[in-house]
Amino acid sequence: MTQDLPKPDYAQNMKLIGYSDQGGRPDGVQIMVNKGHAIVGHMFSDGFSVIDCTDPRNPMPVAYVPAPPNTWNIHLQSHEDLLLVINAKNMFASEEFQNEEEYYKGKLGKKVGTADTASTDRNWTAGMAVYDITNPAEPK
DSSP states (O other): OGGOOOOOOOOOOOOOOOOOTTTTTTOOEEEEETTTTTEETTTTEEEEEEEEEEOOSOOOOEEEEEEEETTHHHHHHHHEEEEEEEEOOOGSSSSSSSSOOOOOOOSSHHTTTTTTOOOOOSSOOOOEEEEEEEEEESSO
């Protein structure tokens, strides 16, 4: 199995022993580890995955929890049996950012509808979701 793993371009004093494609979701942006499970927030897959790493040579995706529509789950924290997941606007799913250059122009707080109380529709979910991860393979 290890001969099939990707070869890192550089690594000193480290050896790659396992690999996961994160359930076909290669866009992980943050990882928290809890009870032998890696919880991975995704930027473009819109949600988070749980990967069982109790066998580090063979990490296996065991759960995927989708984010609400038009919402990113790109920041998360775990502590004991709790997982805190931040819901934020998926800016690249928004009409105003279909041309990615628009993301980098002007005041972002106004563009995403968070700095202006007179902003238009909010078709995404903001805030923090709290999950029970007593069993990390089954977030509730």
